[in-house]
Each structure stands twice: as structure tokens, then as C-alpha cells.
Amino acid sequence: PPVISVWKMSEYWQLVRRALAQFRAHGGIRGSFWQLLRSNDLKTGTLVGVDKYGNKYYEDKRNFFARHRWVEYTHEMNGVNTYWNVDGSMIPPEWHRWIHCITDHPPTSHPPVTRKYIWENHQFNKSGTAGQYVPYPTTRKKIHEWVPPQVSNK
Secondary structure, eight states, X not given: OOOOOHHHXXXXXXXXXXXXXXXXXXXXXXXXXXXXXXXXXXXOOXXXXXXXXXXXXXXXXXXXXXXXXXXXXXXXXTTEEOSSOOXXXXXXXXXXXXXXXXXXXXXXXXXXXXXXXXXXXXXXXXXXXXXSOOOOOOSOOSSOOOOOOOOOOO
């Protein structure tokens, strides 16, 4: 019979312990199930901060670069239920810099400079809806559509 070394056994035990820690951190099997459905990922890390909308920002340096920071979106934003409708534009500008590794300092420790062009309240991404931004032309068309001639039925 094959013999499993003590080192290999301790490696398996460590894997089981990490899996159980993941389940515990997300509220057991039920909480982990809903977290997987909502974000397709189970991660644990240190809470870095919470923005004014309720989004929670985490960091875990054990993960590789660009996967070591993540956000758990709020369930409601500006009176709109966002539990299943999460969007990357729900991150405010001050946290966008940190989550995309533009800066190493989160806004909780280094508050950003206030700018007049940063919105006070979040605006949802309206692409693909009736409220989307559509630029209007300021010059005449260079190419005109072909309109078929009208044929009279006599």
C-alpha cells in the first residue's frame, strides 16, 4: 500500500483548515453559497475601509498582485436594490485609485483632495438604457444614408 508522508498529510490538513476558515468567514455553508452566487469568489482578508455607500474594501497580501484587493458591494445604493445588479461603476473615485493599485494608500489613511468635478452622489452607469449619453453632431454629415426611391402603385 502507498504510504503518505507526514509532510504531505500536513499539507492536506492545512488545506482543510483554510477551507473551513473560508466557510466560517462568510457565515457558514449558507453564507458561502450566497457569496459564491453573487461574486463567484470566496476570499478572506483584512477590512481596509468602508465607503459612504457601504461598499467594503479588503486586502490580502497572500494573493498575487491585482487579485489582492477586492470590494464587496453594498446591497442598496441611493435607494436602489443592488444585491444582484453589481457594477464596477459603483466604486467611488477615491476608492478607484486604491482598488486598481494606482496608489498604495487607501482613502481611510490618506484622504483625497476634494475636486469640483467629483460627484457628491454616485451616478449609476446608464449605458444601454434610455438615459445613456449620446453626443449630438455639430457638423453636417459627410456620408448620407441611401433612401430607396418611392415606387407608385398605378
